[in-house]
Amino acid sequence: MRPFSYQRAASPAEAAALAARTPGAKFIAGGTNLLDLMKLEIETPAHLIDVNGLALDKIEATPEGGLRIGALVRNTDLAADKRVRRDYAVLSRALLAGASGQLRNKATTAGNLLQRTRCPYFYDTNQPCNKRKPGSGCAAIGGFSRGLAVIGASEACIATHPSDMAVAMRLLDAQVETVRPDGTTRSIPIADFHRLPGNTPAIETSLAPGELITAVTLPKPLGGQHFYHKVRDRASYAFALVSVAAVVQKDGSGRVALGGVAHKPWRVEAAEAHLPQGAKPTAATLLAGAHPTHDNAFKLPLVERTLGAVLAEARA
């Protein structure tokens, strides 16, 4: 790990201003992904701004009937919150399907959104990787790609976003609230928050330098039945090969989003019109234009079957 200086921020606006004017600065909250990457010198911040003291750890009702989740609410606390369990069960289920108990106790809401989109070649510093070292090439394309993206990828990168929570946030149309270095605030729809890799896979979100997430807001509850089905190589503590988040209403209408298939949580609103007709037409629209590799082509039928299982459970 490279040496770094460290300070605790006193307010969100001050933290953002500090980050913008300090070369090589990064925020640290739970640290579970950042420290992992710092040990491998994939992340090499010269300065860490500890935001844990910023009192952004409350979950509050909004005037619109939704919930405002502070950026520092731990994954365990968000999953266990009674309102989330009752009104946004898909979010609780997604959180509980991710990581381990120890990691969920540390990982924060904002940090979960900001964990790096990654693949084994991103972690292997002996390999070229356009995300880790822009312009160096992609060892995953033509390499071992079983777990990697089947849609929305590019010639530069086929990594997948590993978060389960973010898939549920995308399904629920969450808004990401931020403060910028000049003290102004904005609200970013989750659909626009994570980026596809294109030619710049190293840039993963729409945040500007120094911009700090302060909260994630959920609109009022959707009702319906909530599902998060995660298919993985072992029963617990593994990334998704494919995951399906869904809210299904009594009349068969609903919403669906996928994890494990793309550089960001994958949702195609147009596909949802097909939900009453079943998994086949819905999955076909969701995955239209998919470019799987030989190793991960299995993910396409796996999405359809996992969605099929969800819809069967909804009808039962």
Add this chain to the structure above:
Amino acid sequence: MDRPSDFDLTRREMLASGAAVMAVTAAPHAAEAETQVTHSAPPPVLAEIAFKVNGKPRTLKVDTRTTLLDALREHLHLTGTKKGCDHGQCGACTVIVDGRRINSCLSLAVMHQGDSITTIEGLGTPGNLHPMQAAFVKHDGYQCGYCTPGQICSAVAVLDEIRAGIPSHVSGDITAAPRMSTDEIRERMSGNICRCGAYSNIVEAITEVAGKRA
């Protein structure tokens, strides 16, 4: 960088005499030294930290890079907490901070100012075992023992999490309070790997303590 000429020299010498072996091994070292100069790392930054470990106030001056795990093991010589993968994947480093289990390898010591940390040494002593330690002994919940301190710290916190009503991936009705079961224990312990494979005995040990507490 003048690698091509280094290589030429090496190759010539290798052809000329057996002494070239030295040059071959020296070349990478020269390259390494150059890399270090180019990146010239800034000097380490020291920071002071005060926290409570197993009930005792402790003050340390550490390199900011020091993880909580290394602070416990290398600075406070509490070597019960183990370093396995050092990346949050194995759970050997699990300790309890302010009542919650975490991976001490993925947390900086400087971020624990004022915290209260419990390690395996703080749970019980050889003469006065914590009930979870006693149950692991009784049920043979270990083989080599390396993962055991992490398993025990995790298990103690798991029972607290179930009692606090925190649901898990295997909880059927997510709005209801979770129930104590083998499935619940297995799922919640998935962040602690045991390469000897003592899992079934570990589950028996935890189940026994859970039953006594209920």
